[in-house]
Amino acid sequence: MTEQLAVDAVGVTKSFGSLRAVDDITVQVAPGEVYGVLGPNGAGKTTFLRMLFGLIRPDAGTIRVFGRTWEKDGINVLDGVAGFIESPKFYPYLTGRQNLEGLALLDGGDRADRLAEVLEVVDLTDRAGDKVSGYSYGMRQRLGVAASLLRDPRLLVLDEPANGLDPAGIRDMRALVKRLAGSGLTVLLSSHHMDEVEEICDNVTIMRTGSVAFHGTIEKLRTMAPDPGYALSTGDDVRAREVAGRHPSVAVTTDPDAELVVTGPRDDVAAYVADLVRSGIRLDGFIATRTPLESLFFMLTDAESSVEGAA
Amino acid sequence: MSRVGVGAALRWEVRKLRAQLRARAVLVAAVLAPIPVVFILHGQSRPPKDTLFGRFALENGFALALLVLGFASQWVLPLLTAIVAGDVFASEDQHGTWKTVLTRSTSRGQLFWAKTITACGFAAIVLLLLTASTIVSSLLVVGHQPLTGLSGQTIPAATALKLVTASWATMLPPMLGFTCLALLLSVWSRNPAIGIAAPVVIAMVMQLLGSLGGIDAVRPLLLSTPFEAWHGLLAAPHFTGPLTQGALVCAAWGAVSLLGAYLVLRRRDITGG
Amino acid sequence: MRRILTALVAALVVIGALTAVAVARGGDNSTVTRARLERALPVAFSNLYVKQAHVEGRHDITPKSLHAKAMCDKHGPDVADVGPGGDWVCLMSWKDPQVPMPPEGYGKFELNVHSNDCFTAGGPTKLTGYLEMTAADGRTVTNPVFEFDGCFDPTGDNTPTGNSFPSLLSVTSTTLTPKQDGTVDLGLGCGTGAEGCAGTVTATAGHTSLGTVPYDMKEEATASLPFPTAVPRGTKEVTFTVHPTRGVASSSPSVLPVTFG
Ligand SMILES: Nc1ncnc2c1ncn2[C@@H]1O[C@H](COP(=O)(O)OP(=O)(O)OP(=O)(O)O)[C@@H](O)[C@H]1O
Ligand SMILES: [Mg+2]
Numbered sequence: 001m002t003e004q005l006a007v008d009a010v011g012v013t014k015s016f017g018s019l020r021a022v023d024d025i026t027v028q029v030a031p032g033e034v035y036g037v038l039g040p041n042g043a044g045k046t047t048f049l050r051m052l053f054g055l056i057r058p059d060a061g062t063i064r065v066f067g068r069t070w071e072k073d074g075i076n077v078l079d080g081v082a083g084f085i086e087s088p089k090f091y092p093y094l095t096g097r098q099n100l101e102g103l104a105l106l107d108g109g110d111r112a113d114r115l116a117e118v119l120e121v122v123d124l125t126d127r128a129g130d131k132v133s134g135y136s137y138g139m140r141q142r143l144g145v146a147a148s149l150l151r152d153p154r155l156l157v158l159d160e161p162a163n164g165l166d167p168a169g170i171r172d173m174r175a176l177v178k179r180l181a182g183s184g185l186t187v188l189l190s191s192h193h194m195d196e197v198e199e200i201c202d203n204v205t206i207m208r209t210g211s212v213a214f215h216g217t218i219e220k221l222r223t224m225a226p227d228p229g230y231a232l233s234t235g236d237d238v239r240a241r242e243v244a245g246r247h248p249s250v251a252v253t254t255d256p257d258a259e260l261v262v263t264g265p266r267d268d269v270a271a272y273v274a275d276l277v278r279s280g281i282r283l284d285g286f287i288a289t290r291t292p293l294e295s296l297f298f299m300l301t302d303a304e305s306s307v308e309g310a311a
Numbered sequence: 312m313s314r315v316g317v318g319a320a321l322r323w324e325v326r327k328l329r330a331q332l333r334a335r336a337v338l339v340a341a342v343l344a345p346i347p348v349v350f351i352l353h354g355q356s357r358p359p360k361d362t363l364f365g366r367f368a369l370e371n372g373f374a375l376a377l378l379v380l381g382f383a384s385q386w387v388l389p390l391l392t393a394i395v396a397g398d399v400f401a402s403e404d405q406h407g408t409w410k411t412v413l414t415r416s417t418s419r420g421q422l423f424w425a426k427t428i429t430a431c432g433f434a435a436i437v438l439l440l441l442t443a444s445t446i447v448s449s450l451l452v453v454g455h456q457p458l459t460g461l462s463g464q465t466i467p468a469a470t471a472l473k474l475v476t477a478s479w480a481t482m483l484p485p486m487l488g489f490t491c492l493a494l495l496l497s498v499w500s501r502n503p504a505i506g507i508a509a510p511v512v513i514a515m516v517m518q519l520l521g522s523l524g525g526i527d528a529v530r531p532l533l534l535s536t537p538f539e540a541w542h543g544l545l546a547a548p549h550f551t552g553p554l555t556q557g558a559l560v561c562a563a564w565g566a567v568s569l570l571g572a573y574l575v576l577r578r579r580d581i582t583g584g
Numbered sequence: 585m586r587r588i589l590t591a592l593v594a595a596l597v598v599i600g601a602l603t604a605v606a607v608a609r610g611g612d613n614s615t616v617t618r619a620r621l622e623r624a625l626p627v628a629f630s631n632l633y634v635k636q637a638h639v640e641g642r643h644d645i646t647p648k649s650l651h652a653k654a655m656c657d658k659h660g661p662d663v664a665d666v667g668p669g670g671d672w673v674c675l676m677s678w679k680d681p682q683v684p685m686p687p688e689g690y691g692k693f694e695l696n697v698h699s700n701d702c703f704t705a706g707g708p709t710k711l712t713g714y715l716e717m718t719a720a721d722g723r724t725v726t727n728p729v730f731e732f733d734g735c736f737d738p739t740g741d742n743t744p745t746g747n748s749f750p751s752l753l754s755v756t757s758t759t760l761t762p763k764q765d766g767t768v769d770l771g772l773g774c775g776t777g778a779e780g781c782a783g784t785v786t787a788t789a790g791h792t793s794l795g796t797v798p799y800d801m802k803e804e805a806t807a808s809l810p811f812p813t814a815v816p817r818g819t820k821e822v823t824f825t826v827h828p829t830r831g832v833a834s835s836s837p838s839v840l841p842v843t844f845g
Contacts, residue, residue: 016582050410050580050581050582053410053413053414054413055409055410055413055414055580055581055582056580056581056582057578057580074418075416075417075418075421078414078415078416079416081414082414083414084410084411084414085410085414085584086410086584088411089406089407089408089410089411089584090406090408090411091327091330091406091408092406093330093331093332094327094330098326098330101326102323102326102327103411103412103415105315105319105320105322105323105326106315106319106320106323106412106415106416106417107315107415107416108315108319108416147411151415151416360704360731363702363733363735364733366726366731366732366733459632459635459728461628461702461733461734461735462624462627462628462631462734462735463627463628463629463630463631463632463635463728463732463734464631465631465635496591499591500591505591509591509595512595513595516599520599520602520603521699521700522698522699522700523699524614524667524668524669524699525607525667526603526607527613527614527615527616527667527699528605528613529602529603529605530699532602533602536700539700542700542701542702542735543735543737545735546734546735546736546737547627547631550737550739550740552737552738552739553701553737553738553739
């Protein structure tokens with residue numbers, strides 16, 4: 001018998017009126033995996049995760065969580081599952097601790113010790129006695145993580161957890177997710193940011209307007225990534241272009257600002273730059289513009305472009 | 312993770328309610344508001360004759376308690392219950408917390424019943440406090456003389472106390488009916504303001520419809536009519552037909568409202584929050 | 585916003601539908617009926633009348649001994665005796681050894697009957713007294729029967745009581761003014777009652793007979809009765825004697841002063 005998938009969503013479709021928010025997507029997450037769902041605004045990530053949580057009903061397709069379905073198992077589907085959708089929301093007239101106590105009741109337990117632990121994990125112990133109405137955005141986000149951890153989940157579902165956080169907050173959140181993933185937790189994460197997914201995830205599904213534009217491992221994604229691009233400023237652009245003629249694998253183009261842009265395999269670009277220096281051309285700047293994965297992300301999710309081998 | 316029953320959800324709802332200023336204010340008002348009302352009515356130079364028992368209200372505490380009852384049943388009782396029932400579902404929309412509570416181990420059905428029981432229990436407590444406060448302050452301020460009933464009969468004070476208390480108790484079925492209506496409006500409108508205001512407006516419109524002549528066929532079906540069924544208790548011989556019919560009407564309104572609310576909540580997509 | 589509008593529209597539709605159903609089914613199935621009032625009013629009245637007697641220090645009557653009986657009517661003969669309104673009239677008779685009934689045998693009560701099966705009744709002050717009365721101990725107290733409330737069982741006995749009282753014919757004119765030809769008209773009013781008023785009126789001015797004229801009126805109607813013979817000039821007053829064949833009238837003749845224009 002094969003290992004049971006943590007999430008096994010097949011052919012899931014959801015329309016809002018005439019808009020297909022999620023169009024026949026399939027996402028399979030193995031236990032212990034850290035899985036990213038990546039897509040620009042409006043791609044359908046949140047809609048998909050809401051269906052996973054049973055908040056909205058798919059029009060078609062089946063969603064299994066650890067083998068359970070909403071039709072058969074009802075709320076039991078969420079046994080061992082925790083997380084939040086978009087920014088977590090709490091009762092503003094209650095304190096952070098009271099909110100967590102209430103949610104613990106809904107989980108079926110009053111777990112004072114665990115509550116203190118999770119507050120400590122997200123660094124909210126000092127403010128747990130304050131009303132949530134006085135919390136900052138980042139504090140609510142952290143309270144959301146605490147509320148999820150309170151369930152001792154096997155599967156953690158996070159919808160853009162770093163959204164709206166400051167750089168330090170983003171760093172801490174990513175570190176936390178990595179640490180949780182390291183402890184064997186299955187994580188399903190949605191994000192706008194390729195670097196976040198690249199840093200944290202093993203597998204990724206890239207969505208574009210409701211459908212899957214890429215599906216596979218980060219490694220596979222890397223091999224598909226285009227050559228890196230560099231902005232080049234020289235003392236003599238005309239001669240720099242001439243030198244490029246001697247390097248057929250390197251392309252030198254001009255961007256809208258009339259700056260030179262060099263693309264090509266890393267080694268060949270290095271050889272070309274060395275050649276420029278040898279030719280006595282003054283080199284004023286040489287900056288990587290986009291990471292290859294970022295370029296790929298934009299290529300995959302721009303409506304017009306399509307990529308060989310995607311999906 | 313253990314299965315969770317309605318009980319845990321109920322405890323959570325009660326805890327939230329106790330933390331809400333509005334709910335506490337209603338309870339305090341139910342205890343305190345009758346006192347100045349009783350004093351003001353008692354201080355009138357002419358009795359308010361156009362309401363039942365008004366003509367004895369200045370000289371008889373039981374009559375005053377029944378006068379207040381007639382007044383309260385017009386829209387005060389629907390308002391008091393709607394303040395919680397009209398808000399209990401819609402506030403989850405207002406705070407965006409549906410997704411928070413529905414991603415735990417409690418099903419929509421369990422939350423539905425927990426909220427319904429909370430709202431109904433609150434209605435019963437408010438009625439109890441209002442009843443006790445009105446009767447006690449009326450008797451203390453005006454006195455407990457024998458009461459003239461609705462067949463002209465003289466009712467001794469001990470019996471009158473029982474009948475007045477029973478009359479107040481008969482407010483419970485229509486109050487629960489309005490609670491269920493407010494729950495439906497709360498689920499459906501997703502807006503606390505509508506959940507609270509609409510039942511009051513509906514109560515007043517029903518009251519108006521019920522007082523019109525010529526549409527007598529509808530009158531027994533209105534949810535406001537059972538608010539007047541207590542009259543039979545103070546007649547001699549007393550009659551309870553309207554009470555029984557009123558209880559059935561309230562049960563029907565309540566059942567239809569709750570069924571509607573349940574279906575709406577079960578089917579809806581939680582897209583907000 | 586759309587939800588709010590839908591809610592409002594739905595509420596209006598429900599209310600409209602209910603009203604439409606009501607209008608379609610008509611107002612005839614009101615629980616406010618003549619028979620129920622005729623049963624409820626005497627009960628409430630008797631209890632309160634005895635209470636009034638007790639306040640006066642009398643203990644010679646009981647609610648039973650009064651044998652109160654009522655006949656009720658809504659808005660004259662042409663309107664069905666059913667449904668709430670301020671236009672109910674009930675004629676009631678009772679036996680109080682110290683307060684005899686007037687010749688017609690009943691007193692007239694005006695009722696405002698509400699749709700909630702309760703009523704407010706105002707009694708005939710000649711028989712039941714005014715708003716305030718003097719108690720046996722000399723205090724001024726509210727008269728319990730001047731105006732009183734009562735309620736009846738909307739599912740109570742609705743078979744006709746069979747109670748019936750004759751209409752009372754009264755002379756409504758207070759003076760007479762002869763017309764050009766010297767004749768006079770007499771104003772008559774027929775009160776609430778079982779079958780209206782009929783009979784004859786004979787008029788005499790001194791020794792001159794002005795004629796005998798028949799009348800036939802429905803209950804709660806007024807009429808103007810012309811007499812054929814001219815009133816002799818100089819006549820001071822005219823005497824009218826009523827001989828009812830249906831309904832009742834005062835047995836003593838009415839004497840009205842004449843003013844020549
Ligand atoms: N309740 C709704 N009614 C109508 N359309 C909706 C609703 N919810 C989502 N949509 C539409 O569905 C599409 C997918 O939305 P969704 O929120 O799933 O995107 P997302 O990938 O989470 O975007 P973001 O990165 O901005 O969070 C969008 O076009 C959105 O406008
Ligand atoms: Mg989203």
